[in-house]
Amino acid sequence: MNFEHTEDRRMLADSLNRFIAEQYGFESRNRIAQSKEGFSKAIWQQFAELGVIGALFSEADGGFGGAGFDVAVVFEALGRGLVVEPLLGAVMAGEAISVAGDDAQKARLGEIMSGATVAAFAHDEPQSHYELSRVQTRAERSGDGWVLDGVKAVVQQGEQASLFVVSARTSGGMDDEAGISLFLVPANAPGLKVRGSPAIDGGRVAELTFDNAKLGADALLGGEGKGFDALERAIGRGVLALCAEALGAMESAKDATLEYLRTRKQFGVFIGSFQALQHRMADLLLEIEQARSAVINAAAAMDADRVTRERALSAAKFSIGRIGTLVAQESIQMHGGIGMTWELPLAHFAKRLVMIDHQLGDEDHHLQRYIALGRA
Structure with a gap:
């Protein structure tokens, strides 16, 4: 099997490595990582213009790549420069939307790739200890919409995100794979509180508290209880x-x-x-x-x-x-x-x-x- 990168991936790696070396030096990186925002919106927009965010998504979703090796090429370059911009949230939230979203929800992917929307993935909880199916945050139907209650921990760049993909239980026991649903939650949703803190290795993380948080009917991502x-x-x-x-x-x-x-x-x-x-x-x-x-x-x-x-x-x-x-x-x-x-x-x-x-x-x-x- 040939594991050599394609010409497009080599060009992407070269341009991204060069950009990080020239624009994201160690001193600049530390200033960005320790800032109150936790990342640079200007650098984020430049990543979008360079096609770096788009490379994480398939052509079917409007991107330029989306394969495993595209993700690997981008993030290896980010690791070389200790980049703190929210590309991890983009790739995780984007994958959930791509896999489970309807046409209207998938339209949000274009906003993520353009840099207009910062997306974050909110799944970890204080007591989850890495187990994917351990979800205590609950979602219940309320009229035509939903109500969420619970806490999500260590959400990368959660303070600056305008859109969250959130896991919540709509049925079943705390550790059941069945009964987990995913929701698209705007940062300004009523009942959502975001509390940020600095991360030990740079950038910022946030704790999301859902207290009777109200969402519309279009918030459900995929089938109810089928989000695992x-x-x-x-x-x-x-x-x-x-x-x-x-x-x-x-x-x-x-x-x-x-x-x-x-x-x-x-x-x-x-x-x-x-x-x-x-x-x-x-x-x-x-x-x-x-x-x-x-x-x-x-x-x-x-x-x-x-x-x-x-x-x-x-x-x-x-x-x-x-x-x-x-x-x-x-x-x-x-x-x-x-x-x-x-x-x-x-x-x-x-x-x-x-x-x-x-x-x-x-x-x-x-x-x-x-x-x-x-x-x-």
Whole structure:
């Protein structure tokens, strides 16, 4: 099987990497990440104009790509620059709308691709612990519309989002796959409260509280109680995106570490000439290539049957969690004490790699999920 990128993907990767290198330097990134908005609306609009957001969507939805490898190419570049703009929310919310939405709802995809709408995906809850089917937020019919009650936690860039895709239970028990529904919720919906806070690795997250939040009849995304498939597919796209982002961050951490080994002297010689450090670096390079293989395998499986797709995604997320933590630790240790300083980009890459492990399921969760899917 040929895993080389198409000419279009190579051009996309080149232009995006060049844009991030020129317009999204480390100091600029930190200013954006620590700002009260949590991302740059100007950069977000430029991503839209460059076709970066559109590359995450299929031609049937008005986009320019949408395949697993398109997602991987974009997010690997984002990982290299520690980009905090809300593309993860776009790819997850967009997938749910694409899979389950009617024509009117799918029309919102054009607004997302143009940068006019910031979309966020709200599924995680304070007590969910990564389990997709554990949904306590409830939705009940009220006249011609719906009423939502519950809490969603750690919604990426939720303060700035104008549209949310929200999971809620319309029937069944708390852990049942059946009975989960998805809803399109505008940020100004009556009864919705958004409370933001800074994320530990830059940008901002939000907690959404639904207190008798009122929605129209057109808010339901897909069939009532039949949202689990779209939910799983949206989360799967997010997992692939995070794995590719981690791969880009690993590459940047690796490059910084190699440069340090080649320029730092001790006892009058470059420390990269020390055999012990050479062995550690060689092991690290092999691990990063294994991570790359896992991402390629996951991207290639996005159009396969459910079990094959989900096992490949869990295998990749498990590998990324383990290897990302290893890269963070080894890169900092080979830099010595300077590796932990705030002024050095490496510390921020290490922090992001550790946090990616905890998004959408950590390595322990995905190892167990991989085993369980093998029994299905």
